[in-house]
Amino acid sequence: MAAPHTPPAPRTILLTGAAGGLGTLMRGLLPQHGYDLRLFDVRPVPDAPDAIVADLNDTAALREAVHGVDGVLHLAGISLESTFDKILESNIRGTQRLYEAVREAGGPRVVFASSNHTIGYTPRPHVEDGAPLVPVDTPRRPDTFYGLSKCFGEDLAQYYWDEHGIETVSVRIGSCFPEPTDVRMLSLWMSPADGARLFDAALTAEHVGHTVVHGSSANTRAWWDLTTARALGYAPQDDSEPYAAKLLAAQGPLDDTLPAHHHIGGRFVDDPPIWPH
Template sequence: MPAPRTVLLTGAAGGLGTLMRDLLPDYGYALRLLDVRPVEGADAITADLADQDAVREAVRGVDAIIHLAGISLEARFEKILRANIEGTYHLYEAARQEGVGRIVFASSNHAVGYTPRPQGGTPLDPSAPIPVDTPRRPDTFYGLSKCFGEDLAQLYWDKHGLETVSVRIGSCFPETTSVRMLSVWMSPADGARLFHAALTAEHVGHTVVHGSSANTRLWWDLGTARALGYEPQDDSEPWAEKLIAEQGELDPDNEAHARLGGHFVTDPPIWPD
């Protein structure tokens, strides 16, 4: 499909949002920026996703949405409910009301965080990658909210014809900082490539893809992402020798190393006060 001209970027003040603010205009997009925190931009809106009127106003007139807003770490369920679950619903309902045709939803590896990682996944010890249709196994309330977002996207496609690409993001940072991240890292440049592919591919319905670079130690299958036209160009391997020397190889007997979600699996739960 032709590239949408105006794209609403929610969570524009966050880490990933800041990276995409710099990279996506190179693909020809005019970005409308939305965040609960003020962000500089010619078309920037400061609003909370809890404010349904403000969300609908932000959505009005855009061609597509990249939804990055919300809490990106574990938190009390009440906070996750308000920001990630109710907020995502408000966005989808506003998109339906305003006739927006496509959303790119930032899902997460933590929607399947309890999935055992491939025990190989290195150049010398390959093993089968995790498929995109692996059963969801959230590792936190945060991961649970991403499962909800994927199901909400499916509902709005089936019921209202609103298309979504749900991107299960690994770790999107300028460089890799842990041995685990070597297998799930997505460079910012590849992130922009993937979001662009998700915005422009034909007939996506609701498609779930894994979001990472073409890492030598990749744990999961990028087939559905590549089917959108995504061609990752980066690899975390240049950081491997240094990180392994500092941190050691992953220990399969350590639950945080043995599961896709890493320390999210083993961190103490965040209970309501």
């Protein structure tokens, strides 16, 4: 008689930024992929009394948070534009402190939430006219201090791989919401379910070193190339197209005479939303 099948034990990952918008979505979805979550945020996490409530300046809390985990999904930080000093403390110094804690813990893999705003000043490709999709190695052109901090995070990940052997997948997230809210987002939208699929692939693929991937669903109107994401095993299942007719009727098509429509970064290039804290 064959021995009964024993399912693999869940992998424990640290989820930073667990109380934020994307963190909240992933708290609900990642356990379906076999993960136990250790939660970390500067704010209390609803319905999670065991969450670690601290900021990225608290090195003792970071050491506690990364101890014994199998991976880190780093979503914490300022996710809109702010002053350089605030971005410096949260997104730049905070991310470096996290990597130091990871290094001290023996180097579990990191999945770093990068952003489309690393290339925000790149003109949007007119793929409908035959232009190629934007490759992941396109030169970075950050559109804000926020985008600049994500460029730093990618370079930090590369350094910690080359210097310390810590693997990272940097995911340049487009817009991860339950549904797209404007015409630009039809091209960059990543459904929450696809987000969980991509983060799972990034956490489990073999031999990633430091890999940069674009993070979106399989959108009919996509602007960027998902080749490196698919190479990790990512198989997106969603498409923004069912939302297109309603959004186009309400907002009209993109107009290249407007900077926010001409560039991948959208309104971040001329009127960025400001972090409220």
